[in-house]
Amino acid sequence: MDWFIAPDYWTSRLVFQRALAAVYLVAFLTAALQFRALLGERGMLPVPRFVERVPFRAAPSLFHLHYSDRFFAACAWSGCAVSVALLAGLDSVVPLWGAMLLWLLPWALYLSIVNVGQTWYSFGWESLLLEVGFLAVFLGNDEVAPPVVVLFLLRWILFRVEFGAGLIKMRGDACWRKLTCLDHHHETQPMPGPLSWFFHHLPKPLHRVEVAANHVTQLAVPVLLFTPHPIATAAASLMILTQLWLVLSGNFSWLNWITIVLALSAVRFPSDPPAVSDTPLWFEVVVLAVAVLLVGLSYHPVANMISRRQVMNRSFDPLHLVNTYGAFGTVSRIRYEVVIEGTADDVPREESDWREYEFKGKPGDPRHWPRQFAPYHLRLDWLMWFAALSPAYAGSWFGTLVERLLENDRATLKLLRRSPFPSDAPPRYIRARLFRYRYTTWRELRETGACWERTYVREYLPPTRLAGVAQRS
Template sequence: MEWFTASDYWLSRLVFQRALAGLYLVAFLTATLQFRALIGERGMLPVPRHVARVPFRRSPSLFHWHYSDRFFAGCAWAGCAVSAALLAGLDSLLPLWGGMLLWLVPWALYLSIVNVGQTWYSFGWESLLLEVGFLAVFLGNDEVAPPVVVLFLLRWVLFRVEFGAGLIKMRGDACWRKLTCLDHHHETQPMPGPLSWFFHHLPKPLHRVEVAANHVTQLVVPFLLFAPQPVASAAAALMILTQLWLVLSGNFAWLNWVTIVLALPVIAFPHDASPVPGAPLWYVVVVLAVSALLLGLSWQPVRNMLSRRQVMNRSFDPLHLVNTYGAFGSVSRVRYEVVVEGTADEVPREDGDWREYEFKGKPGDPRRWPRQFAPYHLRLDWLMWFAALSPAYAGPWFGVLVERLLENDRDTLRLLRRSPFPADAPPRHVRARLFRYRYTTWRELRETGACWQRTYVREFLPPTRLTRAGQRP
């Protein structure tokens, strides 16, 4: 069975598995700390309501059989515990079949969460984590060298992530072809990071170089992943450097980090290989059967990449086994933000005592510098960015958010950085207004200390109050 395994990638597998376990841990921790306000029994988009209208075959999940906030919390904390165990290397202490089952647990638990997460879990990195996590089940442990076919499938995922993103850019916004998208992107991206202001103010010729280099990395370099070593390792290293550049420039949850993790098993790390027993026959059969299935399912993302109507971030099966990816096919030229405010006044007046709610990650107070949160994912902050693009994005959940703020709901307020109202005195009215934000210049920053300048655009939601418990007018 020497043809089946690649002992040169033993250390590559080890690094990949520990890094992936770390990302699983972040994903489960994000779910644990945010689910009650988002998808809990009193959440903005409750799981019970979702599973009542969507059949199991369309969204396989443990929560179709039973849901309670306590049960969800138990599953999410179990995911954290198993991820931590994998990060510590418990799978290496188990028999081969035991290690595979241990890796299957976080995949099944996170699949259950994503498939009931609705719009809060509609991001491409959710499917990417699941696709990569499923392949990790079949990579084996210390009892066997890494299977060649699984290493190939991991490269195939990385190819689709990068090449798909490159194609969607070239087919989408003309600014990618003109090399001008980065004149706007750092200012208008969903959640800027602490260095985004400085990236935005880099010289425009350097922005052109960045875009051109991105095109090379996403449209040319992916083909080198399938070249002999050391070319493949060099290609993967270049992708890692590009992703680290993106990590510095913004908060994209774990999108960049899972792409970095995907590149790790491509690199042939030098190590002293010790003799490894041959792969048992049952393992060879299982791996080859699963690989054949995944290669067969790959025709849909390939067809999508070749299509002029290419779509981004879509799953073609309810298990998220093989998906299509892509990001920023279009880039906004102007940044809008929804600012949510409350007042204790009995009669809301335009010039009344309106106090602003502060979010953790999204821009608000012009003087407050953005923070670094990625790979942790602030789901409400991300959806607020979409809401500012169009109220249609906020239709299913924004009204419930306002209702929870009027109630001073504890779980909802935990999603925010600060509420301007004490716990025992909720606001009488809440409103939302749309502002245009832009980065300040170097001169404005020195004079005011503010990194943003904002201008009022229009009303997003008029002053709203509870007429009765749990009801809005």
């Protein structure tokens, strides 16, 4: 069936597949390097405890069958290995069915991780990677030309990502309608990047232009994805440029990068596609059946998107096949940060020698300039931002974090930039205090060298010690 294939998008498929493999690699690497402290047997939210209370049908995962830290590590590192193989083009040299199985493997492995990841994996880009990764299974390899229906479904995801984000902004915070949100966003975003301070200090009229351009890109341009080339290519290219601008302005994990990957599938690159044999009938039947399934599952995400009570980043099925997306429907005006400190003193007093723990990405020391981490995802740093908004966001894990710091737990300390205590001498007490942070002005930066200025607000957690440890006076 000639209508079934799109030979002109041969190079687009290749670029999309290699880029998606790179995102998979980052996701699995993040899991492999951070899971022990977050989800491990002695983690803040242990997987064994989760699978005891949540049935397989509600959260399908390999870890319902068996869990150990060694098994989780094997799954995460296997995902890294498969991602590297896909990045190197192994799917192009195996039969079509083999390529499909090869793409199915990282999807199944990452689904297993996300479905037991709890709060640490509650971000929209987790579901987005799974939804895109599932479609990649049916995109084919060098034996067949790219299926039109799969390319269309990839654009359908990109449309929902952008259009849903645009709608949640217009329905949410009034500052998006007044074009003033960027007066605050670069300062209050979850994890600023090395250029965020400069973005914040751009002239306010330029911020108004940025917000207006964002509305155009998210509410008008997505419709053009369903038009013929070259209009669709131009629309996707504009989205890529917008996402690259966001990459420069902050650390948003791989959200921007997976959106760019999606947009690449809609760009028609100049190419001379090779001659291939007819598409196997079994492949056409499988692709069309999956397309019918995904279109049917789109009902709830579309209903949510057009609803006045639209919610962001929600999955409507346990396999994360079709989801709803959105980001920053509300923008904070004030930045709060939880600062964790420890002391080795036997009796905790205000004048005790309190030493501050330093995180890798979230603001701490006002003189410490933010670094670029995205697309790598610092999960604890992101959740600390939510914890500062309200203790309710931290109720399930913050107490265990404090306990692990009091123990000088090696896996937990690896998540931090620096611990102020030697490995053989843990702190006797931990406390947490809430500070208000703001960017310094140009003058303050020149005079102090600090990009942040912070003001104490209140106690977040009083001095706490391990249970059973006696206080000495």
